[in-house]
Amino acid sequence: MSITIGVDVGGSHISSAAVNSEDFVIIPGTYFSGSVDSKASKEVIIKKWAEIINQTIQIVQKTYSLTETIGIAFSMPGPFQYETGIAMFKGNDKYESLYNVSISEELTKYISAKNVSFRFLNDASCFGVGGSLKPESVLYSKVIAITLGTGFGAAFLDNKLPLTQGDTIPHNGCLWDKPFKEGIADNYFSTRWFSNQYENSTGNKLTDGVKEIAGIENSETARIFDDFACNLTEFLAPCIVKFDADLLIIGGNIAKSNHLFLSKLQQNLKNKNIDISISIIENTEQTSILGSSYLYNESFWERIKAELPYF
Incomplete structure (x- = not known):
């Protein structure tokens, strides 16, 4: 069995799992996750990352006799130099102690396995690749994948290759920074938009984000989700048409409330004569882990190296 360790790095957590590279399924018992203080020192952060990854490695080494180098693939937020593995976090209030640090060099000091190699890809791209690898997605070639949560992530994929x-496609294949209405897209397709809308409508502050709004289900919250669906339609429609996408994959924490906006989104797109399938993925972290593991598919790696963003 060929095994790759997939890792998903978030703003406050890290998750790790071993993936069977033959059928791209997470191997049971190898998934571990832990919280991370993104404002901690370099040593504290790197050691915490290694701690979680080592738990996966130890289970794999106990169960399988691995004689070859273990590939560790990261779903990593930007800004990051994905080809060199150097973090460029600066001015974004997370992991700033890792600025200009070679993640490969630092992690090697703490990883329990002797022979390891590292590859990196943007987190939104990894989610898109992972979503494209799912059985229900194999019939589609032109895919737009978005993550809706604390921020707005996006990837444009052609036959699993993020462009x-x-x-x-928009500049850098990103959508979060593109103009929309009175600001940028990230202001409208993230948790803080829901929080702002709810507070403006009711005068009350949220304590549990979109999940809290979804649990209320009254006329005010229904209107907020309808407005969200209309905004998302207005913003995505030109992208879908220009890219000629045949599948839209939606993940992130907001996707868990899809029963409150999905039908409206589908109807709005239909009204614009846009025929596209929509797939909701609620296990975003695991999907990103699957996508990152695909970096050790050598033919895919050769194709994607030219597309790795340098920021």
Whole structure:
């Protein structure tokens, strides 16, 4: 069995699991997750990352006799130099102690396995790749994947390959920073938009984000989700048409409340004569882990190296 360790790094957590590289399924018992203080020192952060990854490695080494180098693949937020493995976190209030640090060099000091190699890809891209690998997605070639949570992530994929340049996709293949209404897209398709709308409508502050709004289900919250669906339609429609996408994959914590906005989104797109399938993925972390593991598919790696963003 060929095994890859997939790792998902978030703003406040890290998750790790071993993936069977033959059928791209997470091996039972190898998934571990832990919280991380993104404002901690370099040593504290790296040691915490290694601690979680080592738990996965130890289970794999106990169960399987691995003689070859273990590939460790990261779903990593930006800014990051994905080809060199150097973190560029600065001015974004997370992991700033890792600025200009080689993650490969630092992690090697604490990883329990002797022979390891590292590869890195943007977290939104990994989610898109992972979503494209799912059985229900194999019939689609042009895919837009978005994550809706504390921020707005996006990836444009052609036959599983995330694209960062070209006439049919936005600059860098990103959507969060693109203009929309009175600001940028990230202001409208993230948790803080829901919080702001709810507070403006009711005068009350949320303590549990979108999950709290979804649990209320009254006319005010229904209107907020309808407005969200209308905004998302207005923003995504030109992207879908230009890219000629045939599948939209939606993940992130907000996707867990899809029963409150999905039908409206589908109807709005239909009204614009846009025919696209929509797939909701609620286990975003595991999907990103699967996507990261695909970096050790050598033919895929050769194709994607030219697309790795340098930021």
